[in-house]
Amino acid sequence: MNLLLLHCRPGFEKECAQEIQAMAAQCGDYGYCKTESGCAYVMYHSPQGKADRIMEKTAFRELVFARQWSAASQLLEVSAEDRITPIMEMIHSLPFAAQWVLESSDTNEGKSLSRLLKSLQKPLSKLIEKRGLLRKRSPWRLHVSFLTGTQVIVGLSRIDNSSPWVMGIPRLKVPREAPSRATLKLEEAWHTFIPEQQWGDRIAGGMRAVDLGAAPGGWTWQLVNRGMFVTAVDNGPMAESLMQSGLVTHERVDGFVYEPKRSVRWMVCDIADKPRRTASMIAKWMTERWCTECVFNLKLPMQNRYQELQQCRQLIESECEERGVGHELHFKQLYHDREEVTGHIRRLD
Ligand SMILES: C[S@@+](CC[C@H](N)C(=O)[O-])C[C@H]1O[C@@H](n2cnc3c(N)ncnc32)[C@H](O)[C@@H]1O
Missing domain, CATH: 3.40.50.150 (Vaccinia Virus protein VP39)
Structure with missing residues (x-):
């Protein structure tokens, strides 16, 4: 696999990139990162196609700035008319997963995709189920990550070596009696x-x-x-x-x-x-x-x-x-x- 997608806090893309490059170098991979300040994700490109290997060799808990990650083969450019067909083709090319998630990024742009994601959740879910693409005992989680309305990364993370939360964001509520949000x-x-x-x-x-x-x-x-x-x-x-x-x-x-x-x-x-x-x-x-x-x-x-x-x-x-x-x-x-x-x-x- 050529790509690692890492979610991070908007504004911390540089640190997230520095960190994954250092980790990849420890695995003998000297790739490069594509990112923009404020976009809340980093794409690491492995010139030797070792993204999955880096993921296997790196403990997710050692990464400070990455909230979530997944490894993929390529960035999909999909048309607004039919996003589902190319996504399903890509899912078919991957090993079975035990669960799947639909993601965007933690930015206003990412949030503006929430209606699109909602409209895709049911049809994708139905197709994934109908085609028997989930296996309970699989170690993998499937990620369908929308970077924009037409750019998607379909990748995998190991359930035991990633964040348990979608995009690494826990849904915690401030207890009523607590004196501060902190x-x-x-x-x-x-x-x-x-x-x-x-x-x-x-x-x-x-x-x-x-x-x-x-x-x-x-x-x-x-x-x-x-x-x-x-x-x-x-x-x-x-x-x-x-x-x-x-x-x-x-x-x-x-x-x-x-x-x-x-x-x-x-x-x-x-x-x-x-x-x-x-x-x-x-x-x-x-x-x-x-x-x-x-x-x-x-x-x-x-x-x-x-x-x-x-x-x-x-x-x-x-x-x-x-x-x-x-x-x-x-x-x-x-x-x-x-x-x-x-x-x-x-x-x-
Ligand atoms: C971010 S607030 C802490 C919020 C707190 N953890 C909460 O959950 O409500 C930082 C606190 O550190 C305190 N502080 C700053 N310098 C300090 C020092 N040298 N010794 C003790 N407290 C200090 C401030 O008075 C302030 O109340």
Whole structure:
């Protein structure tokens, strides 16, 4: 296959392209990317036709800027009179899949295709079913991705090595009682970094947590909702309803100098500051063994965002290595992130 289609946040196409090119190079493939700023996707062209191989060799969770991906053989140019025939021909040329999705891109242009997509959903579904093109036990997901009304990529992703959400966008609702929309960032981070069957052990009632930059309390609300005791660190005011839960202690101090009296299970940090300053603080919490797991945000600068992230990752990795702290570290630009990425680190010793 020649193409990899990667969905990303509009405005982060360059970073998404840099990242997939670096991953492809590790697989010995030196392709090029086609993209436009703001289009919310990147097309990687593999000159050796190794797109599927790159996908097989790369763990999707290692990609920070890609929300979803699929591998395909070519970009289809379809006519507005008959889109279905060439799409079905292309589907026939692919292996059976267990499920299929219809996608566009996360832009206004993409949204303007929603009526078209709705009108195609039923007829395509019927044809796919009638021709027996789905197999329950297949590892593949079929993607029919409209870039414009007449440009389509029909490709595949492995269900166990991609995002479970259409276009990598989770459908989360702000809980009515949560004090801020930011609450969804922590919820999405948990969905992204922690397998759901482990939530009961890793995000559990009775655990102690510290929330740095907590006000007004969206992240604290998530922790309290799981039954945790939370120290909320912020000079700003916390929502009164949260304080009444009896599970929250509010400390009006600087999050960068705060030290817990004893170690906690979770530290979360949503302070917007220089990314390397935050990375140093995370490294300190891990190497001092003040917490076991941490979710944190890195605000990325306008320039050299990809390089900045690599440096932050390197900083945390090298300090943990130096101090013999076994860990796993991942980053992802979440759907609810803006000019930032979210990190998750977990001590393994
Ligand atoms: C994006 S808001 C946090 C939102 C919060 N996570 C929520 O879900 O409601 C960032 C917060 O960081 C706080 N902040 C900024 N610098 C800080 C510092 N050095 N120490 C502690 N809090 C800080 C701000 O007062 C602000 O309330």
